[in-house]
Amino acid sequence: MTTLVMFDDERADGWAPFALTRPCGELVFGRWTLRERLERVARMRVAGHVTRPWLRRYAEPGAPRCLDAGGLGAPCTAWNARAVPSLEAAWNDAPANLWVAGELAGVRLGAGAEPPRADWFAAPRPRSGLPDREVPGAWLRYPWDLVSAGPDRLGADLAASSGTEAAALPSGCWRLGDAPIRLGEGARVEPGVLFDAREGPIELGSGVEVRGGTRLGGPLYAGSGSQLLGGHISRFSGGPGSRVRGEVDRVTMLGHSNKAHDGFLGHAYLGSWINLGASTVNSDLKHTYGSIRVGPPGARRDTGLMKFGCLLGDHVKTGVGTRLETGTVVGAGSSLFGAEPPPRWVEPFSWGGGRSPDLHRRGDFLSTAVRVVERRGREGSPELRNWLGDVWDEARRS
Structure with a gap:
């Protein structure tokens, strides 16, 4: 049976702030991670990720390991993490070059074929002698x-x-609209919750808690064990174990992150194990209504978007009243606080407030990360420390 692997190409390697801490296949897009989507289409498990070398000890529970790019064998299928196959796409094991929207998305090699060389994954090329096969889907170009x-x-x-x-x-809840509403096993919804399904379905995973006074606007998905604590939460995908309150619109939140207080968060993407202090807010619209630029000073790129809030890497923390300007990118492991807004580009493992934060020291960061994980009933294992320690070391080298 063929082995299915995902890989990050050189474009995905630049997906700040997420590429520092995780393979891009472990990012949520819609209802599932990119890996889970591929698994649904292929009807088989992804064996691992070919990605950046410092993630060799990546150890997130439930996710496959990272693989040695030079150690693959055949038969195998290698799929680009940025390629998003349609859920209706047909899948088979016949050797082929696999194309999505006119670009090479991967290759399927039969038994006895020479596996891809390590440098192939950064800039994949079609394999000569194989037929071409188009897979319905789309591409993600930028984070x-x-x-x-x-x-x-x-x-x-x-x-x-x-x-x-x-x-x-x-009992005691209301509904608007006709889109499906699905309640997972053990979901607990207090009286006084409005389900607004006029613009899309709403799905609550197992064990989700929704407090009274919450308005849920579809499309919305809350992963298992999440808590929706009040306010207007719409077009949201989060979990497992997310805690959300306030005005939240067009936000994706990876597992175990907290926005448990009031404040606006819009057009944003948050990594795992984030904690936003009370009254943390972001802007997602410029006063000029112009397109938003993103990136480090001197290298900003025009997104072409009129509305775009922020990207927050894994293990980011903000203090009470933190204000995030339009198009802010906060690197992983940063802890931001103080009266002055942080810069729009925050390097990984920054510490403090103002436009020039200090360094979040390695030992302090790792101790906090372990403490946060253990407070949620997870093990602060040596594997976790090794993975995050490698990430800290890489951030200091680059």
Whole structure:
């Protein structure tokens, strides 16, 4: 049986702030991670990721390991993490060059074929002698595509879901619209919750808690064990174990992150194990209504988007009242606080406030990361420390 692997090409290697800490296949786009989507289409598990060398000890529970780019064998299928196959795409094991929207998305090699060389993954090329096969789908070009295209993808994913629709809403709740509403096993919804399904389905995973006074606007997905604590939460995909409150619109949040207080968060993408202090807010619209530029000083790129809030890397923390300007990118492991807004480009493992934060020292960062994980009932294992320690070391080298 063929082995299925995902890989990050040289474009994905520049997907700040997420590429520093995780393979891009472990980013959520719509209802699922990019890896989970590929697994649904291929009907088989991804064996691992070919990605950046400092992620060799990546150890997120439930995710496959990272692989040695030079150690693959055949038969195998290598798929670009930025290529998003349609859920209806046909899949088979016949050797072929695999194309999405006119660009090479991967290659499927039969038994006895020479596996891809390590340098192939950065800039993949078609394998001579193989037929070409078009796979329906689309491409993610930049990390902010996860924000701009995420809600529509989420709506389509939830509409295609085969889950069972709730026969009736919990007592004391209201409904607007006709899109499906699905409540996972053990979901607890207090009286006084409004389900607004006029613009898309709403799905709550197992064990999700929704407090009274929350307005849920579809399309919306809350992963298992998440808590929706009040306010207006719409076009949101998050979890597992996310905590969300306030005005939240067009936001994706990876697992175990907290926005448990009031404040606006819009057109944003948050990594894992983030904690936003009370009244942390972001802007997602310029006063000029012009397109938003993103990137480090001297190398900003025009996104072409009129609305775009922020990208926050894994293990970011903000203090009370932090204000994030339009188009802010915060590197992984940063801890931001103080009266002055941080810069629009925050290097990984920054510490403090103002326009020139200090360094979040290695030992302090790792101790905090372990403490946060253990507070949620997870093990602060040596594997976790090794993975995040490697990430800190790489950030200091670059």
